Amino acid sequence: MMKSRPNIRNRYVLLADVVLVIVSVLGSYVLRLELGAAFTFYLPSAYWMIGSALVIKPLIYYYFRLYRRMWIYASVQELKLIVAAVSTASVVLSVVMVSFFNLGMFTGFPRSVLIIDWLISLMLVGGLRFTIRLLSENFSQQMATSPDGKTKKALIIGAGDAGAIVVRELQKNPQLNIIPIGFLDDNPIKFKQQIYGIPVIGALTDLAKVLDNRRIDEVIIAIPSAPGKVIRLVTDVCRLKAVHFRTMPGIYELLGGKVNVNRLREVDITDLLRREPARIMDEQVGRTISNRVVLVTGAGGSIGSELCRQIARWAPAELVLLGHGENSIFEAYLELQDRFPSLPIKAVIGDIREKDRLERIFSMYRPQVVFHAAAHKHVPLMESNIEEAVTNNVEGTRNLVMTAVEFDVERLVMISTDKAIRPANVMGATKRLAEMTVLDAAERYGKDFSVVRFGNVLGSRGSVVPLFKRQIARGGPITITHPDMKRYFMTIPEAVYLVLQAAAMGSGGETYVLNMGEQVRILDLAEDLIRLSGLEPGRDIEIVFTGIRPGEKLSEDLWDSGNTFERTLHPDIYQLVGNEDLRGEKLQKAVDEVIRLAREGDYQSVLGMIDDIIPGASVRSTPPPEMISIE
Template sequence: MARYRRMFIFIVVDAVLVNMALLLALWLRFDGNIPAQYYASYRSMALLFTLVWLISFYAFGLYARMWQYASVSDLLSIVGAVTAGVFVNISLAYFYMEGGKFPLPRTVFIIAWLLNVVLIGGFRFSWRLFLNREIHFGRLRAGRPVLIVGAGEAGAAVARELNNQNNHHHVPVGFVDDDPAKQKMQLFGLPVLGMREDIPRLVDRYAIEEIIIAMPSVPGRVIREIVEICRPTGAKLRILPGIYELIDGKVTVSQIRNVEVEDLLGREPVKVNLEEIAGYLEDRTVLVTGAGGSIGSELCRQIAQFNPRKLILLGHGENSIFEIHRELSQGYPELELAPAIVDVRDAASINRLFVVHRPHVVFHAAAHKHVPLMEENAFEALKNNVWGTFNVARAAHDCNVRTFVLISTDKAVNPVSIMGATKRVAEMVVQEMALKSKTCFAAVRFGNVLGSRGSVVPIFKKQIASGGPVTVTHPEMTRYFMTIPEAVQLIIQAGAMARGGEIFVLDMGEPVKIVELAETMIRLSGFEPGEDIEIVFTGVRPGEKLSEELLTSAEKVNSTRHERIFIARPEPVDSAKLNHFLSVLGNAGWLSEEEAVALLQGLIPNFRKEKWNKVAQVG
């Protein structure tokens, strides 16, 4: 009912406006002295002219638009509707002239066209301004005043989205931007109020309750600086996700989230060669082992975007495979998915899987990776990380897989932990296979990923949520960090660059002190370290180093055509020792920690040399 009432109002106002336009056009044409015959012609045809324009307006959809959101396309519709009405009315006027009466001059219709565009368009855009003014003031009374940091495309998208909301929760007040050229300018009717150092003053002046950082492509350093400026203000701090999270380029309020530690550690967005990646993934059968894990599941999500023929989701845990299979089934209904509950240590099952599906590309992400846990379960680490890698790599060789990529770790460099040593041996397996196989074998080595299961970030979050304390092993402990999507993008790019035998090393940026990471997370949660939440040092755990490395002292590094990916030149593998290692491991029923260390020392002589003075003979 309200819709028809609104339409009736618009029709009545339009009828008045088109007649005003005609009369004003006559008045202007004859300098305010309209000849009687022309006025009589107008009166005799006014009803017909009015009907023609109203029908034209209806045909162009002017009565079915929400004018509070009027845009340039709506203005073009008005111009089209007025123009169509003018042409029809000119035709009617000349047809009427044949009856011997006085027609209206053609210049009157030209002037009337311009006046109609102004009056009809002006009325509708005034309606928009009126409604938006009412909405704005209504929201200002009920909503939260918001300051947007960044007056670029992302900031404009955030302002547009907030203005178009119907829930009245947020009211954008203005922008902050460090570009001097943008100062005192306006964007969507909102002013640029100052630079980042003005934020505390603006929060006080405009009673800002929420600050949204809309700068998705800036480095983490800039985000950290802005967070430090905003933190003392007490305003709630939120952020637009990074570019890699905005897949479709569209911004919605649901995507604006609280600032996370990942935002503070972020670097420049990863640039990948989409054409090169598509060349080896599109219309191919791709296998991901460990597909239910943090890295494996993200690999599956990103691979699915490149239209593979089939995606095999291999994992040992049924629940995690069920979850990623369901997610991809909903997101990519046309993609053929093959969930496979298989243990990589089971050579027969792995071989059967390869024979049935014949994958073209394999990403081997399955691994035991928790350092302290593997210290207590050394044999399981060996069986899963080394024997499992050997099984999958051997099956890939036997089935002539085109590309095999091992997901390795910086803990494989000068390893002191069982987990790190097993991953270094897995790299050796890949290096050795590359020498004798037509399959392109490669490994990708990188540091910690933020948000993965068992990493410090989710642990710190739980500790903060429970009121502390936050536990850190050592005040000088440092680690390299990378976001999961960022790491996976580089892994896929490295796979496209592989030619056989490479160990790719990802640029991890600068190492981060774990204690500083803990302090940052406490502050982001609204607390003060040492006052509200205590930080407790618990001591270095078995197998941990104070800092990780990406290369050994003997390894050199070569650059690649990608600025964030490098190639390590590792020491050559002793084939006889590696084959002996695999033979012993394949036949062993169980090994103690001492036996496992002794076996690893046969391949990595310096591994725990200071701890174990003798090399046990195993096998």
């Protein structure tokens, strides 16, 4: 069993301080007067000073909590505390001693001993506590280097704050059996410098050479904001050299938590798709959500549950989770209750297709802000379930919007998809009709209702990554239609972050599009996922190209060529300027007819109407995709 580091109890520190008080006072007199007649003459004042110091200094130190610290973790903050405590004690002691002298308690008093005593006390009090830390670190190093055959040597990628935290945690926790031996960093200023005694031994491009020339058991990537090309470079070299690698959590994973070595994890596919993290204007979002009753539809889904997590951080007055699936809502409720125990949370089971139920929910909770994430989104599945797609995505959205109008909701944000642009499938078309419904209500009733569009979200239900993982688990093959197929990807937290930002910016009737960076080749994503599973593409897992299907796009559109988009105050959010969508009575009649035809099972007429209503739509002429195609 691993021994823990020694922790000297603070009662012993107090006893040591008592001894050091005496040493400090006598030392200051000896330094000032030397041992002789003068020392003997002033000795009575020294006795008074010792007695006063024994009372004053421990009390002041206790007031400054010097006896409530674990000095094995002493840092610069503790050093500042020591200086403040010792200085305060010396000032009080000086006032007392001068008062005693003026009262005639003793005949002679060299005032310079007060300054000498302050300096000696600083050295002794600080020295004692940092000696405790040095002894602890020395013990940790001995334990970490013990010949148990399990100790690993680690190379840290990144000599910044995150890298320093990793090294510090590894040094303080010998039970991890990992010894940091060096950093790699591309900043030439840091070359040959040391962080916590660990040298920066080269640049990132030296990784292969370092792995060849030194015994390295593990590489830790400590650059949370690293772009994908950096992560890919490190992982490719480590894979070729057969060296294990891990990475620090990304920026969104760090929100609300502390960075420490225990949160190091295996490299996930999201690490290979990193972009510059989206910035958020905290004050603006806070004004939108804080102290408001917020309702989220589809709160049990991938996007909806993440929305709830991030909304909870802004301290709403109440958070209402609305969803149709009882299990997913219950799981989301339990997680949020655990993470935000003081937040009032309500779990509500309901179907947005039932307007009477929506009205009762709104009447009970009176939401002020609504995020609409409930939708059927699986593209191939909706091709064979047109009635469900229409009634849920279109009729359900209309029910929600009209209920929000009736109950005077301040703000409503609908989460949409890039597939609503020139839709070639039922899912995209129904989301476009839902968008029209939201924007029409914003225009007709002067409400703060808006739409946010984005593309594929990594890790969401029905996305390509879970599909590839299942194919890998079966032993392959991974099926891709075309080697040049590309898609936009975002992480779930990043997408939701920008949704909240867009919600805070809107004044009503806006359609926002999120900047998703560069498109990613599906082939590259599949190969990276295979490698991160510890396998080799082509050798362990085969990749099969099935051929592009009719109507399937090689790349996605985030921008409709017939529309103009302009920048907003946020660099990652764009706003659609003008569109040719139906509005008013024409839209209402068209939506009524689409819903009626869908409920009657006249799906060909539904597809025909969709193509007539939506600019650029080609749903009727596009063959339905296979169930496992890339969406």
